[in-house]
Amino acid sequence: AQSVSQHNHHVILSEAASLELGCNYSYGGTVNLFWYVQYPGQHLQLLLKYFSGDPLVKGIKGFEAEFIKSKFSFNLRKPSVQWSDTAEYFCAVMPATGFQKLVFGTGTRLLVSP
Amino acid sequence: DAGVTQSPTHLIKTRGQQVTLRCSPKSGHDTVSWYQQALGQGPQFIFQYYEEEERQRGNFPDRFSGHQFPNYSSELNVNALLLGDSALYLCASCTGVLSGANVLTFGAGSRLTVL
Numbered sequence: 564a565q566s567v568s569q570h571n572h573h574v575i576l577s578e579a580a581s582l583e584l585g586c587n588y589s590y591g592g593t594v595n596l597f598w599y600v601q602y603p604g605q606h607l608q609l610l611l612k613y614f615s616g617d618p619l620v621k622g623i624k625g626f627e628a629e630f631i632k633s634k635f636s637f638n639l640r641k642p643s644v645q646w647s648d649t650a651e652y653f654c655a656v657m658p659a660t661g662f663q664k665l666v667f668g669t670g671t672r673l674l675v676s677p
Numbered sequence: 678d679a680g681v682t683q684s685p686t687h688l689i690k691t692r693g694q695q696v697t698l699r700c701s702p703k704s705g706h707d708t709v710s711w712y713q714q715a716l717g718q719g720p721q722f723i724f725q726y727y728e729e730e731e732r733q734r735g736n737f738p739d740r741f742s743g744h745q746f747p748n749y750s751s752e753l754n755v756n757a758l759l760l761g762d763s764a765l766y767l768c769a770s771c772t773g774v775l776s777g778a779n780v781l782t783f784g785a786g787s788r789l790t791v792l
Contacts, residue, residue: 607783662733667719
């Protein structure tokens with residue numbers, strides 16, 4: 564069975580600080596990887612995704628993530644956060660073939676203070 | 678605009694009642710999935726519908742059932758509601774049920790409170 568672990572449940576940063584959110588997954592086959600963001604009162608939005616190719620992927624709003632296959636990790640990074648990045652961030656995996664079922668981590672709640 | 682529309686946005690029910698939630702997928706999408714997001718948790722997969730059939734199901738009891746209509750819209754039904762069913766119910770749509778290269782588009786959700 565697939566599982567996703569997000570190690571940081573709550574993160575508090577000041578504006579301009581750097582961000583790294585950890586994500587590790589467990590699955591026996593090839594997966595596609597995603598980061599979704601949920602701003603307060605809004606729907607889940609795709610931040611970035613990895614299907615294949617360059618393991619360093621860039622998403623919207625200056626976010627990027629690196630897939631390290633040997634570590635089963637897909638950490639999210641941003642060099643300088645803004646107050647508007649305050650949100651909950653979810654890492655998710657999906658088998659690369661077969662039915663499209665997303666397995667989410669428990670989420671990381673990020674608070675950026677101005 | 679998420680492209681996926683869900684109704685109602687909020688509802689309150691009492692234990693033992695039944696609820697129906699509705700979802701219209703993004704234009705061009707033919708596959709609908711439902712997820713339950715309890716407070717402080719990540720979304721959990723309930724089931725997925727394609728061609729009006731349930732294609733796969735997560736670890737949810739039979740009290741949770743669904744339906745997909747010819748226009749690809751979908752309903753989630755929950756019978757004999759329990760307090761623990763209180764959650765945000767998310768609908769997600771995509772195309773091509775058997776392709777991991779697709780990205781799911783989520784709706785804003787229906788927040789169910791069971792008293």
